Amino acid sequence: MIPQFLKRLQEFSPLSEATQAELQQYLSVVEIPKGEFILKHHEVCRYIFYIEKGFARQYYFRDGKEITEWFAGTHEFCFSISSYFDATPSNLLIEAVEESTVIRLHRDGILQLSKTNPEIAQLALGMFARSLKFSQLRTESILFQSARDRYLHLLETKPYVIQKVSLAHIASFLGISQETLSRIRAKI
Amino acid sequence: MIPQFLKRLQEFSPLSEATQAELQQYLSVVEIPKGEFILKHHEVCRYIFYIEKGFARQYYFRDGKEITEWFAGTHEFCFSISSYFDATPSNLLIEAVEESTVIRLHRDGILQLSKTNPEIAQLALGMFARSLKFSQLRTESILFQSARDRYLHLLETKPYVIQKVSLAHIASFLGISQETLSRIRAKI
DNA sequence: GGAATCCTTTGACATTTGTCAAATAATCAA
DNA sequence: TTGATTATTTGACAAATGTCAAAGGATTCC
Numbered sequence: 001m002i003p004q005f006l007k008r009l010q011e012f013s014p015l016s017e018a019t020q021a022e023l024q025q026y027l028s029v030v031e032i033p034k035g036e037f038i039l040k041h042h043e044v045c046r047y048i049f050y051i052e053k054g055f056a057r058q059y060y061f062r063d064g065k066e067i068t069e070w071f072a073g074t075h076e077f078c079f080s081i082s083s084y085f086d087a088t089p090s091n092l093l094i095e096a097v098e099e100s101t102v103i104r105l106h107r108d109g110i111l112q113l114s115k116t117n118p119e120i121a122q123l124a125l126g127m128f129a130r131s132l133k134f135s136q137l138r139t140e141s142i143l144f145q146s147a148r149d150r151y152l153h154l155l156e157t158k159p160y161v162i163q164k165v166s167l168a169h170i171a172s173f174l175g176i177s178q179e180t181l182s183r184i185r186a187k188i
Numbered sequence: 189m190i191p192q193f194l195k196r197l198q199e200f201s202p203l204s205e206a207t208q209a210e211l212q213q214y215l216s217v218v219e220i221p222k223g224e225f226i227l228k229h230h231e232v233c234r235y236i237f238y239i240e241k242g243f244a245r246q247y248y249f250r251d252g253k254e255i256t257e258w259f260a261g262t263h264e265f266c267f268s269i270s271s272y273f274d275a276t277p278s279n280l281l282i283e284a285v286e287e288s289t290v291i292r293l294h295r296d297g298i299l300q301l302s303k304t305n306p307e308i309a310q311l312a313l314g315m316f317a318r319s320l321k322f323s324q325l326r327t328e329s330i331l332f333q334s335a336r337d338r339y340l341h342l343l344e345t346k347p348y349v350i351q352k353v354s355l356a357h358i359a360s361f362l363g364i365s366q367e368t369l370s371r372i373r374a375k376i
Numbered sequence: 377g378g379a380a381t382c383c384t385t386t387g388a389c390a391t392t393t394g395t396c397a398a399a400t401a402a403t404c405a406a
Numbered sequence: 407t408t409g410a411t412t413a414t415t416t417g418a419c420a421a422a423t424g425t426c427a428a429a430g431g432a433t434t435c436c
Contacts, residue, residue, distance in 0.1 A: 062332060085317060114309065121302065121309035128316035129273060135323040142330050143363045144250060147423070166383065175331045177424055182385050335393070354413065365394055370415050 002027060005050050005103045008075065012126030019119045026109030032096040038078070039094035045083035047104035048127075051076055054100020055164050059172070060091045068173035070134075071097075071161050081131050085111075085124075097164055147176045148184050190215060193238050193291045196263065200314030207307045214297025220284040226266070227282035233271035235292035236315075239264055242288025243352050247360070248279045256361035258322075259285075259349050269319050273299075273312075285352055335364045336372050 005027070006020050015023070029052070032038050038049055038056055049056075049072075056072040058080075069092060072078035083090035084107055096102075114120040141150055151174060155162060162170060171181040193215070194208050203211070217240070220226050226237055226244055237244075237260075244260040246268075257280060260266035271278035272295055302308040329338055339362060343350060350358060359369040 062328075067331075081320065082317075085313070114313075115306045118303045118306070118309060121306060121313070124313055125273070125302075125309070125316060128313060128320060129270075132269065132316060132320045132323060135320060135327060139323060139327045139330065140250075142327065143255075168383075178384080179386085179425080180423055183423095186385075356413075366414080367395080367416085368393055371393095374415075 001029070001052055001103065004075075005052070005105075008050065008077070009105075009123070012130065013119065013122040015119050015123065019113075019117060022113060022117070023105065023109050023120075026106040028104050028106070030102050030104060032100045032102055034096055034099045037093060037095050038100070038102055039080060039083075039090055039092065041091075041093050042089040044087050045080040045090045045092075046107050048077060048079045048084065048107075048110070049094065050103040050105070051078065052101040052103050054102070055097045056094050056100060057097050057165055057169060058092055058094050059169070060093065066169070066172060068165075068169045070173070071158070071165065073158075073160060073164075081127065142175055147174060147180055150174045150176075151181065151184050189217070189240055190291065192263075193240070193293075196238065196265070197293075197311070200318065201307065201310040203307050203311065207301075207305060210301060210305070211293065211297050211308075214294040216292050216294070218290050218292060220288045220290055222284055222287045225281060225283050226288070226290055227268060227271075227278055227280065229279075229281050230277040232275050233268040233278045233280075234295050236265060236267045236272065236295075236298070237282065238291040238293070239266065240289040240291050242290070243285040244282050244288060245285050245353055245357060246280055246282050247357070248281065254357070254360060256353075256357045258361070259346070259353065261346075261348060261352075269315065330363055335362060335368055338362045338364075339369065339372050 002024070006015070006023070009015065009023075032054070039045055041061075051072050051074055053074055055074070056078055058069045058072065058078055059066045060069060061067070070078075072094075078094055080090040080092040080094075082088065083092065087107075110120055110124055114124055141153070145153070151170075154170070154174070167181055167185075168178050171178040174181065190212070194203070194211070197203065197211075220242070227233055229249075239260050239262055241262055243262070244266055246257045246260065246266055247254045248257060249255070258266075260282075266282055268278040268280040268282075270276065271280065275295075298308055298312055302312055329341070333341070339358075342358070342362065355369055355373075356366050359366040362369065
């Protein structure tokens with residue numbers, strides 16, 4: 001379970017055996033029951049989370065409404081990158097949609113080690129780079145794709161997401177009203 | 189001119205005197221005439237650019253149309269972060285809207301040094317962090333603000349931008365049609 | 377099993393924004 | 407300056423999406 005986590009982590013940037021061993025001491029595993037929070041509102045995000053088993057939804061509040069930022073399925077990462085790196089209270093909440101087993105990598109493992117270990121610094125850079133790419137893709141999808149195309153794209157690339165969460169959550173992720181999503185679905 | 193550049197660079201992350209001296213050898217200054225490109229289409233972005241004097245527009249093509257990503261005024265930075273860090277051909281073009289004096293920091297100065305100098309790695313992280321924040325703010329403005337509010341916000345925060353470039357470019361930055369922008373302006 | 381609750385769909389209508397076409401205004405170059 | 411080019415505005419209409427309200431469905435809990 002831990003070895004696989006370390007392997008996935010290297011999608012961001014490769015790590016030597018020595019660095020992997022160093023990181024081990026910052027790892028822990030927790031069980032989060034359905035409906036509980038992996039990251040609570042206003043809590044500093046002290047860990048990078050890896051969903052070993054389960055499913056999570058990341059969202060924030062805007063004008064009193066829940067806005068879904070993204071989802072994390074089995075063997076995916078989630079964390080509040082800004083809260084994690086700046087140690088500021090997180091606006092992002094991460095909720096376990098179903099009972100989940102989560103591997104956590106403590107921020108000290110990244111922030112302290114990155115000052116001396118360039119591999120870790122590269123890892124952090126890789127994480128930022130991925131988040132940036134993701135954010136830019138999302139901006140472009142909102143700017144250039146219709147609500148219908150965005151839904152079809154989600155359906156194609158992440159069909160399991162639609163099974164796991166309510167349509168209200170999917171609508172808020174797509175940036176449309178629930179009624180519009182319902183009408184899109186009605187016409188295939 | 190160079191000292192001020194180094195000072196601005198430290199908005200991303202502080203740099204020791206020694207590191208600043210190391211970076212010096214990677215700096216150069218160029219004059220770009222009006223209408224010429226600071227970064228050409230499909231060129232690898234080999235530098236971080238700093239507009240010592242002048243004004244630049246960053247844009248890309250989508251469905252044959254120019255989409256303005258952002259502007260860089262005097263004493264601001266611009267570069268294609270993805271092309272710079274990955275050495276991939278840039279989709280982003282950077283055009284000098286007026287004659288510009290540009291200080292360039294070569295990517296080797298960041299990429300090579302960051303492997304041994306943690307200050308440089310932190311600098312790179314700071315740049316990613318800023319870009320990510322910018323990207324997320326843009327996503328939110330598109331999701332939650334009307335075209336009118338986005339225009340008013342630009343007018344408030346960056347009034348000089350509206351003086352320098354055509355309304356077509358501003359419209360493409362705001363993600364709206366030129367006609368809609370014209371109508372917004374007609375009603376104050 | 378049935379009431380209560382939550383989730384989803386549907387209808388009617390308003391609002392925002394886009395598109396196409398044309399008119400007007402501003403700028404540039406000879 | 408004048409004609410050509412480019413930039414901006416305006417009009418008419420269409421398309422996409424939001425909002426409010428209500429009706430069905432599904433689920434849960436006792």
